[in-house]
Amino acid sequence: MSIKTRFLLSYVGVIIIAITLLLASVFLFSFAITGDVKAIEHFYKKSYVQKPLTTVEENAFLDLKLLAKNNPLQLLDIEQLQKINAPSIETVVRKDHQIVYASQKDHEKLLLKSLPGFEATNINSRDTIMINQAFYTYVKFDFYFPDKSEGSIFVLREVSSHAELTRELLPILLGILFLLFMMIIGLLNYLVSRSIINPITALREGAERIKSGDLDFEITSRSNDEIGQLNRSFEEMRVKLKESVKLQLQYEENRKELLSNISHDLKTPMTSIIGYVEGIKDGVANTEEKMDKYLTTIYTKAKDMDLLIDELFLFSKLDLKKIxxxxxxxxxxxxxxxxxxxxxxxxxxxxxxxxxxxxxxxxxxxxxxxxxxxxxxxxxxxxxxxxxxxxxxxxxxxxxxxxxxxxxxxxxxxxxxxxxxxxxxxxxxxxxxxxxxxxxxxxxxxxxxxxxxxxxxxxxxxxxxxxxxxxxxxxxxxxxxx
Ligand SMILES: Nc1ncnc2c1ncn2[C@@H]1O[C@H](COP(=O)(O)OP(=O)(O)OP(=O)(O)O)[C@@H](O)[C@H]1O
Ligand SMILES: [Mg+2]
The missing domain is CATH 3.30.565.10 (Histidine kinase-like ATPase, C-terminal domain)
Structure with missing residues (x-):
């Protein structure tokens, strides 16, 4: 597994652990206060969805529901309805697409738009709607009038818009939080890549190049942390290595040059010695004067050679530090x-x-x-x-x-x-x-x-x-x- 993946996994791990701990502590906190294991779930669901109404409102709804089941036509009798209803309870009766009765008259038009549609199965009977910028929680019962037209009864109650907003926005907030976490992970990953992964990759590439004999590159690093120091040490090592390779080549070159110089410097006097000796042998030095000149030259050349050999000997002994x-x-x-x-x-x-x-x-x-x-x-x-x-x-x-x-x-x-x-x-x-x-x-x-x-x-x-x-x-x- 690459270091990058490991880092990524560790971030994800840390964030998951943090969220889990947060949720656990919220759970424990609410449990400690309420003593109810399902306190959170109830907070979210029950108080808003399953029990949206007060007992009085629930009772009024049950009365209306009974009426709807047994004698739906009575629901069209507005006076009757007014009798059943306490004035504080907001009740609505709908027949097909008409509001037959609404305890709060001014809502009538808006209600038609906002209330949910007919649903014979009565599965989704409780929810929250928004009427004129205010949140209402409702209970509904759908039934048929004797003339087969669709009827619905509603009992509504205004709820705190803050709480409702929170409830509505919670999934969005969680989504944003998730996105934020993803962005944080991305950012951390980028920063780590830049400060750790990239320099390490550069080191690896550098080592590969050195392995293949290439020393002509440079590893730069601006950071002062351990990785930066490592890169700088590596760079120093590369420079030293390059210098030593260069020195090695130079030594090799010097050795060749030395050999050729020695050969040349010994060859020159040797050639003239041979020349003069041949001259003597061939009888060219036929006078005493010539002979003397020839011998003097041979002597000088041999002396030169001797001196050169001495110097070379001294030099090489000094070079080898043997003196x-x-x-x-x-x-x-x-x-x-x-x-x-x-x-x-x-x-x-x-x-x-x-x-x-x-x-x-x-x-x-x-x-x-x-x-x-x-x-x-x-x-x-x-x-x-x-x-x-x-x-x-x-x-x-x-x-x-x-x-x-x-x-x-x-x-x-x-x-x-x-x-x-x-x-x-x-x-x-x-x-x-x-x-x-x-x-x-x-x-x-x-x-x-x-x-x-x-x-x-x-x-x-x-x-x-x-x-x-x-x-x-x-x-x-x-x-x-x-
Ligand atoms: N005092 C000097 N004045 C002018 N040139 C000099 C002087 N000393 C050295 N040099 C120059 O430096 C070169 C190297 O000197 P070095 O003494 O190493 O070699 P060399 O005198 O030529 O030979 P060697 O000393 O081995 O007989 C000489 O060839 C000469 O050109
Ligand atoms: Mg000299």
Whole structure:
């Protein structure tokens, strides 16, 4: 059975129970007051239909009835009739379609219209009629005059129009009440459908779609009740699922790309090594000078490959989180000072002006000393590689922030195109169009730097202006002094 049907049945049930209880309590109430089990029935029937008249009126009716049975012609004798009747009793005698006698003269015409017709069987002898906006209850007896004409006698009594109206309108009222109940049931059903059934249907459809692999839809809900919360949780689940599927696809794509990049980057130097070795074998390198050149090239290419394999190895180990990190609280001011001092000998030899700007007290941050060294050397190698100015400058500075220590490495090199900037930390990404440009490199330097910094709980990002220079920022969580 569907929830909708269950709700519908429960409404109907509740309403039926309510009506039953109402009727039962009315019954019990009237029973308690009157002590009569059939009090209600009597109220409705007896007082109006079966006993419409007072005893005096009943007696007058019986007299007239006796007369009608034994000596109907006497009923045409008006004086006789006036004698029988007390003036308070309203009596009517009808012969065929004529009022022969009416104790209240002014009613005569109206009576003809309102009184019920002749009925030889005398089954429906008591009822209520309306004469001139007033309700009358009556008793009637139908008989035949000796000349076979149809005769009727009536004794009428005016009744309270309120009570009569109630009695007449009761079935209509009950009908309206029933209709009202039906409307209430309809309304409740609509409201429940809207607030419960529809969201549940949406959930079911959503689950069906997810089952069939479709995640591109949205379940909206405005209500704040349990169903609304359920729908929102479902929607969150769908979004998460969609993200994870997307991530999965992206991983798959990355894996393929990685494989193809590795193959390409290893293939290129390998091809030239093979070429030069073949040249030597074929005797092309016939002079010592040529031989030396060939061997140097082979050596450089093999070195490149070795470096690339090392980088790849490191990158993949970082990626798999297989490299242990020795995190410690490092005084960055001292550490950076030492690093720059170490590196500056090399840089001076290559005509690069490296400068360290740092002021202030000791600044401690959580880091792995060796790994941080690797990051800095990758950044400095880039600054050197992508340098196009005659005065080559690299400035390293340290800034203290609320929660972090910030290392900034700025060069005055060629800068990075804004369209390339978001991708420079991606593995194998190189901003120049040709991967085999003069600078060389595999595009793993910044990817490795990023892996390391993230693993140390920090962040790394770049700012750059084409032709002017590049700044790389590394933020590390500040730490307590050791
Ligand atoms: N200081 C910089 N100035 C200009 N461009 C830079 C700088 N640093 C990085 N880039 C750009 O970002 C790209 C990615 O740098 P990344 O260090 O990851 O790779 P790579 O230097 O090309 O190769 P690898 O470092 O593996 O030898 C570089 O190819 C270069 O285009
Ligand atoms: Mg690099």
């Amino acid at each position: 242990p990190f020795q995190m410690e609280s490092v005084n960055l001011r001292q550490y950076m000072h030492d690093y720059v001092e170490d590196a500056s000998f090399d840089f001076i030899a290559r005509d690069i002006h490296i400068q360290y700007i740092s002021a202030g007290s000791a600044l401690f941050a959580m880091a792995d000393r060796d790994k941080l060294r690797r990051v800095l050397s990758n950044l400095l190698s880039n600054s050197e590689k992508y340098m196009d100015k005659p005065y080559k400058q690299v400035i390293i500075s340290l800034h203290e922030q609320v929660d972090d220590a910030l290392i900034q490495v700025t060069d005055n090199g060629m800068g990075i195109d804004p369209t390339a900037l978001p991708y420079i930390f991606d593995r194998f990404y190189r901003a120049e169009p040709s991967r085999n440009s003069q600078t060389g490199g595999s595009g793993l330097g910044l990817a490795i730097a990023k892996q390391i910094v993230l693993e140390m709980g920090g962040d790394i990002w770049a700012k750059s202006e084409l032709t002017k220079g590049t700044s790389i920022f590394i933020s590390l969580k500040k730490a307590e002094e050791r």
